[in-house]
Amino acid sequence: MRNQQGQIILILILVMTVALAIGISVVQRSLVDVSTSTEVEESSRAFSAAEAGIEKALSINSSVGQFDLGNSAEISEVIKIDKPQPGKALELESLYKEEVAQVWLADLNSPTNPPAQVYSGTTLDVYWGSPGATNRAALELTLVYYESNEYKTRKWYLDNISANRNPDNNFDISTSCSGPQGPPGGNRYQCYKRLGDGTCQTRSGTCSNNGPLQNNLMLLRARLLYNSDNQSIAVRPTSGSLPVQSSTFYSTGTSGNTQRMIKVQRVYKVVPSYLDYAIFSENEINK
Amino acid sequence: MEKGVSLIESLLIVVIIGSVVFLIAGLPNAMMLIAKSRHVSLAREIAVKQIEDKRTINYSNLVNDSSPISDTRLSLLPEGSGTVEVTDCDPSICTQGENIKQVMVTVNWQNNNKLQTITLKTMIGEGGINQ
Numbered sequence: 410m411r412n413q414q415g416q417i418i419l420i421l422i423l424v425m426t427v428a429l430a431i432g433i434s435v436v437q438r439s440l441v442d443v444s445t446s447t448e449v450e451e452s453s454r455a456f457s458a459a460e461a462g463i464e465k466a467l468s469i470n471s472s473v474g475q476f477d478l479g480n481s482a483e484i485s486e487v488i489k490i491d492k493p494q495p496g497k498a499l500e501l502e503s504l505y506k507e508e509v510a511q512v513w514l515a516d517l518n519s520p521t522n523p524p525a526q527v528y529s530g531t532t533l534d535v536y537w538g539s540p541g542a543t544n545r546a547a548l549e550l551t552l553v554y555y556e557s558n559e560y561k562t563r564k565w566y567l568d569n570i571s572a573n574r575n576p577d578n579n580f581d582i583s584t585s586c587s588g589p590q591g592p593p594g595g596n597r598y599q600c601y602k603r604l605g606d607g608t609c610q611t612r613s614g615t616c617s618n619n620g621p622l623q624n625n626l627m628l629l630r631a632r633l634l635y636n637s638d639n640q641s642i643a644v645r646p647t648s649g650s651l652p653v654q655s656s657t658f659y660s661t662g663t664s665g666n667t668q669r670m671i672k673v674q675r676v677y678k679v680v681p682s683y684l685d686y687a688i689f690s691e692n693e694i695n696k
Numbered sequence: 697m698e699k700g701v702s703l704i705e706s707l708l709i710v711v712i713i714g715s716v717v718f719l720i721a722g723l724p725n726a727m728m729l730i731a732k733s734r735h736v737s738l739a740r741e742i743a744v745k746q747i748e749d750k751r752t753i754n755y756s757n758l759v760n761d762s763s764p765i766s767d768t769r770l771s772l773l774p775e776g777s778g779t780v781e782v783t784d785c786d787p788s789i790c791t792q793g794e795n796i797k798q799v800m801v802t803v804n805w806q807n808n809n810k811l812q813t814i815t816l817k818t819m820i821g822e823g824g825i826n827q
Contacts, residue, residue, distance in 0.1 A: 418705060425712045432719030439729035446733035446740075450814060453740050457747060457818035461798075464821035468794040476789055480800070480817040673825065 451481075451667040458482035458662030459671040466658045467675065473660075485661040485668070491653040498534075498592035498645035499654055504633050506546075509682050512644050513652050514626035517678050523555040523625060527652040531621035532606050534645040537633065538569065538599030540589035545569035545599070546636035547580055551685065552604075555625040563623070567602050572635070581619070582610055592645040599640075603647070630685065653677070732807055735773055739803040739814045742767050746780050746801045747818055755822040758782060758797050765803065773805035785819060795822035 462484035466473045473487040493499040501510040515524040538546045547568040554561055568580035589597035609619040631642050644651065655676045662669050746765055750758070765778035778801065785796040802815045821827070 418708060421708055421712050425715055428712075428716050428719055432722065435723060435726045439726035439733075442733035443729050446736040450736055450740050453744055453816055457816045460825065461817070461819035464796055464819040464824040465790070465794065467824045468790075468796055468821040469792055478789075478817050478819075480815050482817065 448667060451665040452669060454480060454482040454664035455662040455667045455669040456671070458484050458664065459660040459669050460662070462487040462660035462662060463658055463671055463673050466660065467673070470656070482662060482664040485663050487658055487660040490657045490659075492655045492657065493651055493653075495650040496646065497650075498536075498595050498643045499651050500592075500596055500643045501631070501641060503639040503641040504631075505639050506634060506636050507632055509685065510631045510642055511680055512629045512631070513654055513677070514628055516652055523560070523627065526625050528626055528646060528649060529624070530605075530646055530648040532647045533604045533622060533629070534592070534601065534647055535567075535604060535631070536588075536591050536598035536601050536643040536645070537567075537631075537640065538586070538588070538636070539638075539640045540597050540599050542599060542636070542638070542640060544635065544637040545572040545586070546640050547572065547578070547634040548600070548602075548642070549632040549634055550604070551630040551632075552622065553627040553630070554623040555627060556623060560627065561623075565602075565604060565619070567600070569600055574635075577612055579611060579613075581616055582612060584610060592643055595643060595645075596641060598643060628680065630680070632685075728808070732812075735805055735807060735812065736814065738769060738772055739776075739778075739805060739812070740816075742769055742778065743801040743803050743814055743816045746778075747799060747816060750780065750782070750799050751820060751826045755795065755797070755820065755824075755827050758820060760784060760797070765801070770803075773803075775806040776803070777805075778803040789819075796820065796824075 458478050461478055462473055466487040466489055470489070472489045473484065475483060475485055477483045499512055501512070504510055514526070514528040516527050517524060519525040535548065535550065537548045547566065550565040550567070552563040552565075554563065566578070566580040568574065568578060568582050569586040570582045570584050571586055583600045583602045585602065586600040588599040588601070590601055591597045605619060605622040607619055607621075609616040629644065631644075633640055633642065655674055658673045658675070660671045660673070742765065745767065760782050762779055762781040765780055770776035770778065781800045781802070783798050783800070785794060785798050790796050797820050798817065799820055800815060800817045802813060804811060804813050806812065
């Protein structure tokens with residue numbers, strides 16, 4: 410009997426410990442579940458409020474201040490940021506080989522035909538390629554302008570001076586391809602060329618197809634060639650500003666202690682990618 | 697000293713039994729809280745789905761009305777029901793006469809004979825998200 414004394418206490422303590430552990434875990438789980446579901450509900454309210462803010466900002470195309478949506482949710486603010494900023498360069502999304510990007514030079518919301526000109530500079534800076542890239546990209550540019558009651562195009566084919574093309578592609582070359590270089594405050598690129606400044610060079614000598622840009626500039630289309638990875642392009646105005654090409658809206662919704670932010674980018678009218686390959690005719694085309 | 701049960705042993709047994717009873721008594725409450733949080737999450741999912749469905753509708757086809765929610769998951773909620781209400785944007789919010797509709801989704805259910813409600817509000821505008 411003496412040896413058995415105390416064992417019951419140990420067993421009971423063990424049982425009590427297990428029971429306590431189970432009980433505490435169940436209570437803790439239930440409390441966590443309730444807390445989580447409350448936060449998720451607030452998060453949904455905040456998200457719906459942020460979406461509402463985006464809708465209002467898109468509707469009036471400007472930033473929106475704080476307003477209460479009711480339902481314990483409010484829109485803290487919606488900020489609209491235009492791209493590019495006045496006087497600044499437009500940095501385009503990176504492109505793979507032969508993908509096309511475009512830059513509006515006219516007022517794309519203009520009701521007139523042709524649309525009113527916005528950029529009227531006679532020169533334009535372009536940057537392209539990733540600094541240090543060994544697959545040196547070339548750049549094809551198509552400038553669309555309006556002259557003598559019709560739309561016309563003008564082409565540039567620009568290659569990296571250090572690129573070795575065999576056979577030679579007879580492109581104009583950029584002698585400024587020892588980047589990193591780029592527009593002030595912007596990303597860095599491999600090559601740079603000023604369009605319209607009169608300087609022109611090929612691998613075999615000089616050329617003369619880089620005179621001043623025409624009047625009534627409409628848009629510029631850019632296509633990278635020879636690159637085997639995504640590389641970027643930037644276009645910088647040398648005077649004045651480029652028209653706004655896209656707007657980004659940041660909307661913050663709040664409910665309780667929860668905040669949700671939504672980012673929406675509105676890209677304005679884009680000419681279809683087949684433009685460069687299609688034939689447009691006012692009348693029927695006969696073979 | 698060598699036979700019977702000591703006072704400490706008796707007290708411990710009382711304490712243990714009391715603790716176990718206390719925990720067992722708390723279990724139903726904990727289970728109820730878990731069920732409640734599940735219901736809240738489900739109701740939220742149903743409400744979010746309704747808003748997403750409305751966003752797929754062209755703005756010109758979005759008319760002012762109040763209609764019951766038809767979602768099979770409502771049957772998983774005790775006495776679950778709900779409405780989707782589309783109204784014109786409150787003039788105090790849309791001060792410039794914007795073409796915006798306000799969408800309010802309400803999901804109701806019963807929990808221990810108490811009415812539980814989740815309400816989500818948002819707006820859908822002409823030329824807005826998905827439009």
